[in-house]
Amino acid sequence: MKSRNSNGNIFPVGPGWKTLAAFAAVLAGAVISFARISPVAQGTVWAEDGAVFIYDALRRPGPLDIFAPYQGYLHVVPRMTVSLVVLLFPVDSFAVAISFLSCLVIALIALMVFHCSRALTSHVLIRLAWASIAVLVAPGPLETQGNLANIHWYLLWLMPWLLIKPAQTKREGVLLFSAAVLSSLTEILTLMFIPLFLYRFKDKSFWPARLGLVVGVLCQIITTLSYPRSVPYQPPNLVSVVEGWFLNSSSAVIYGTSAQISRNIVNFGMAPIVVAALPFFLTFVYLLIKGTREVRLMAFCFVAASAGVWAAATILNFSDAFDYSSFDAGEWDSFLLGRYSTVPSMFLLALLPLLAMCWEKVSTAAMSGVLAGFLVLQVLYFFPSAAFRQSGPLWASGVAAAREACISDPALTDHAVGTAPGAWKVQVPCDHLRP
Numbered sequence: 001m002k003s004r005n006s007n008g009n010i011f012p013v014g015p016g017w018k019t020l021a022a023f024a025a026v027l028a029g030a031v032i033s034f035a036r037i038s039p040v041a042q043g044t045v046w047a048e049d050g051a052v053f054i055y056d057a058l059r060r061p062g063p064l065d066i067f068a069p070y071q072g073y074l075h076v077v078p079r080m081t082v083s084l085v086v087l088l089f090p091v092d093s094f095a096v097a098i099s100f101l102s103c104l105v106i107a108l109i110a111l112m113v114f115h116c117s118r119a120l121t122s123h124v125l126i127r128l129a130w131a132s133i134a135v136l137v138a139p140g141p142l143e144t145q146g147n148l149a150n151i152h153w154y155l156l157w158l159m160p161w162l163l164i165k166p167a168q169t170k171r172e173g174v175l176l177f178s179a180a181v182l183s184s185l186t187e188i189l190t191l192m193f194i195p196l197f198l199y200r201f202k203d204k205s206f207w208p209a210r211l212g213l214v215v216g217v218l219c220q221i222i223t224t225l226s227y228p229r230s231v232p233y234q235p236p237n238l239v240s241v242v243e244g245w246f247l248n249s250s251s252a253v254i255y256g257t258s259a260q261i262s263r264n265i266v267n268f269g270m271a272p273i274v275v276a277a278l279p280f281f282l283t284f285v286y287l288l289i290k291g292t293r294e295v296r297l298m299a300f301c302f303v304a305a306s307a308g309v310w311a312a313a314t315i316l317n318f319s320d321a322f323d324y325s326s327f328d329a330g331e332w333d334s335f336l337l338g339r340y341s342t343v344p345s346m347f348l349l350a351l352l353p354l355l356a357m358c359w360e361k362v363s364t365a366a367m368s369g370v371l372a373g374f375l376v377l378q379v380l381y382f383f384p385s386a387a388f389r390q391s392g393p394l395w396a397s398g399v400a401a402a403r404e405a406c407i408s409d410p411a412l413t414d415h416a417v418g419t420a421p422g423a424w425k426v427q428v429p430c431d432h433l434r435p
Contacts, residue, residue: 029107041389050419072229078148095395116161129353152187166205173208184216236318256381306347406430
């Protein structure tokens with residue numbers, strides 16, 4: 001019988017219970033992630049999931065549709081998953097199926113983080129802490145969790161973990177390459193991790209994931225040049241970009257809700273924002289001073305990724321809603337944590353298990369204390385007080401109304417089904433609705 005050894009295989013050849021444990025962990029992670037979303041949100045289709053991915057999958061079935069560009073980029077994982085939903089599920093169930101499968105993808109990402117983090121430590125609790133971030137991070141269920149339109153953020157979180165894991169076997173090399181190519185074919189910002197190629201550059205065991213990233217990024221660049229974005233560009237206020245990073249990373253983790261952050265600012269100014277950032281700042285400085293070369297690299301990577309993802313997202317999509325430095329007391333009521341808050345929070349939160357790893361062989365009590373504090377932050381905001389999809393419209397109800405209209409009027413070719421947010425809709429062909 002083989003036990004898990006230095007090769008760190010995620011699907012070991014040894015005892016069958018280990019493989020079953022991996023599948024059970026993924027299922028548990030998906031259920032936990034799904035449970036953070038209200039029943040109404042679970043049954044509501046969000047944004048591009050309907051108007052782009054479902055719409056295209058219904059009209060252009062086939063494998064090539066997963067490479068169709070949208071707003072300058074490829075979105076392979078969402079399109080591939082929605083294609084499976086359209087193929088395997090009845091129209092009425094599309095919303096719930098997409099919500100659960102999105103959570104299943106997040107759980108798979110968590111498992112991959114657990115696997116890849118073995119490159120840093122063999123301590124199971126520390127690796128579980130990193131893995132739990134994708135499932136439990138505070139801003140997740142507000143907008144990003146449970147829909148495929150935002151799954152690219154979680155794949156962005158996965159990328160540096162893939163790049164630091166050496167492939168010990170051909171099987172693992174294929175796994176790392178596949179995960180990297182799917183991630184980069186879904187999120188163009190994965191290119192920001194190319195500097196990690198310098199880490200042990202000559203070691204061939206690190207190159208499967210690197211090659212996957214290169215393939216995906218090249219495809220994204222070609223797509224961007226061939227089908228450029230049509231979103232209007234608004235010059236950013238760089239002071240607001242910097243201020244926004246603190247609001248949407250450390251403050252999001254510590255205070256958990258948009259309302260709490262805005263009330264703190266209205267009542268106390270920026271003092272609560274500084275207080276929320278202080279533990280992470282001190283942790284970062286400590287890791288840079290006391291950590292090993294590997295620890296310093298990861299600490300810098302996490303902070304740079306947190307700030308870099310926020311800056312790239314807001315600079316490219318800047319609007320008055322992000323111009324925090326010009327807000328007055330009334331405008332702070334409109335402050336919202338959302339999709340741009342999730343990954344900056346995740347990378348900043350990753351500093352805490354890294355600190356626990358730094359203390360692993362120095363003080364068991366100190367390591368346990370850090371992990372306990374980390375656990376509190378993870379479970380404190382498990383259930384969100386508000387989420388973007390919590391008011392519907394319910395997809396199944398919209399499909400029922402559309403089906404009735406198609407049946408009563410044989411001349412109809414399609415009918416609109418409402419999705420969130422606002423006036424987003426999907427024109428569903430009547431051929432998919434009539435009995």
